[in-house]
Amino acid sequence: MIDLGINRFCDVAVVGGGPAGLAAAVYLSRFLRSVLVFDVDDGRAKLIPRTNNCPGFPEGISGRDLLRRLREQATAYGTEVLSTDVESLSGRHGAFVLETAAGNVQASRVVLATGVVDRAPAISDLRKAIASGAVRLCPVCDAYEVQGQRIAIVGPDHSALREALYLRRYSPSVSIICNYPEDISAAIRSEARAAGIAVWDAVDDLVLREAGLDIVMAGGSKTERIGVLYAAMGCDVRSELAMDVGAHCDEEGYILIGPHAQTSVDGVYAIGDVAKALNQIAVGFGQAALAATHIHNSLMAEQARGGNS
Structure with a gap:
């Protein structure tokens, strides 16, 4: 050598x-x-x-x-x-x-x-959000801890649906979020609907709160409070x-x-x-x-x- x-x-x-x-x-x-x-x-x-x-x-x-x-x-x-x-x-x-x-x-x-x-959504104070448990990266690790909470998933539509279906066992309130309606295909929307999973379009912002996150829709027209956001990115x-x-x-x-x-x-x-x-x-x-x-x-x-x- x-x-x-x-x-x-x-x-x-x-x-x-x-x-x-x-x-x-x-x-x-x-x-x-x-x-x-x-x-x-x-x-x-x-x-x-x-x-x-x-x-x-x-x-x-x-x-x-x-x-x-x-x-x-x-x-x-x-x-x-x-x-x-x-x-x-x-x-x-x-x-x-x-x-x-x-x-x-x-x-x-x-x-x-x-x-x-890990790829993660653009959230101010992302590390703080992870430390507080408001943003999580692995449902295999910690889905047990979020039972019954309102959960949202962000990521490419197939990945988001797969994770949402996994988490649906742990909570009756599981949603997929996206920035634009075209980000989620009609086929994925149909599968999500059949499984009782909501799809929230036109999400403008994710705001860390003392308990969970606010999902802010386009132009502030609507805000949803969730307990946990999973990144399936x-x-x-x-x-x-x-x-x-x-x-x-x-x-x-x-x-x-x-x-x-x-x-x-x-x-x-x-x-x-x-x-x-x-x-x-x-x-x-x-x-x-x-x-x-x-x-x-x-x-x-x-x-x-x-x-x-």
Whole structure:
């Protein structure tokens, strides 16, 4: 491999310090592997005001508290966390180079836990709205908590309808909102009507209130108060590093993985929301365990064959 000015070496580089990445680091450090985690502290888990479906926390836990606990656990076993972004990834066959502003790192294995960025509606004080629970991003995570509230969904019509149908089980008052009537097709309107889901056209503004949101229609002609707005607008997948090394991704950018969270590139793994799977913390934990164990075993096998570990 061409000398790229390597500053650091490690067994495993984990890119992303969210729940999945930190869980992988815990496992790998307990396997006595040298682990560097690259974390710029901008993951979606930070936005979680309280999750009640994360196993082991019957009273719920905030995203920030969960991340703090995981980081403390990982560093206690020897993981080093670097607050720098990875600008590019190159190499293969046990010699991967990660270029960063703090210097280049060579790793025998790489775990991509770079996550996704949710698309959200243009609301003033969006982070405050998410923190208060007025805007939510994942009904699988928290539909249980919004039972009986007035719920609205915003997003492309097929996505909005799918989410509305899911949420209809939890509330008798579920609506789809849009800016222009043409945003919702006649077929979607018909399906929504048959399921008891309203469609509110010509929404001009979304205003955060002390309890919920006001949906302001065109010209202020009408205002509806809701308890919760779900964004079904999709997300942007942070899979650029996977693409750097030619790992296979689907049409949305999610990294395709095998049974041990391996990508199509030997030695590169993907876990958490960036991988093609259900975007859940518990799933990320499971993928982390599978990836870390497979990595450790592969390095052991490599060492037995006389390679470097």
